[in-house]
Amino acid sequence: MTPPPEDARPTDRPGKLTVKQQRAADRDAKLAAFRQAQAKQKRNRLIGIVTGSVAAVAVIGLLIGFVVTSATPKPDPSSIAIEGLQTYPELTANHVTTTVDYPQTPPVGGDHAGVWLNCGVYTESVPNENAVHALEHGAVWLAYDPAQLDEAGVEALRSKLPDSYIVVSPVDGLDSPIVASAWGAQVALDDPDDERLGLFLDRFWRSNDAPEPGAACTGGLDAPGRVA
Structure with missing residues (x-):
């Protein structure tokens, strides 16, 4: 008598999957794991894009701030009005x-x-x-x-x-x-x-109007009572 196909043989005990069912389950598990990995990669790419965009915006903001600050000339010290000077x-x-x-x-x-x-x-x-x-x-x-x-x-x-x-x-x-x-x-x-x-x-302070601006303010005389 010809034996039944392997995947059609009865299980050894009730509740155990047949060989065909086990293979299908393994394929389903692998497919689920593959899809999960794809979803994770997609999330990581999205996070990378968002992070890179935020960093790029921050860099652009810093560059704009630097350009604006650099482009704004500092006021001429001689133009600073001081009452009672x-x-x-x-x-x-x-x-x-x-x-x-x-x-x-x-x-x-x-x-x-x-x-x-x-x-x-x-x-x-x-x-x-x-x-x-x-x-x-x-x-x-x-x-x-x-x-x-x-x-x-x-x-x-x-x-x-x-x-x-x-x-x-x-x-x-x-x-x-x-x-x-x-x-x-x-x-x-x-x-x-x-x-x-x-x-x-x-x-x-450190004005160029002084006769010797930038000359040393150390290495000279320490008068009595210096605390700092």
């Missing part, structure tokens, strides 16, 4: 070995010592002749009257200043709590929050 043109700039009787307190320029004052924060009065030399290099000098500006006020003032080319020191008997000085320029300030402080720095 006093200017003193045609100052001499000779090196001397004697004290100088300056007409302003603190001074804004003129003859001065051959060694500059190192920029920084001082808790004691600094020698005018050396401080003026620092102004010659483009520094800004923030003098404060300790009778009108307490320690908290000094800290508030320091927080608003650049880290370099700045001199901060006490000067007794000022007409205002703070006086900002640069070479040939000066303004009296009411307090550390006076908006003219920022304007003065924008106009005169």
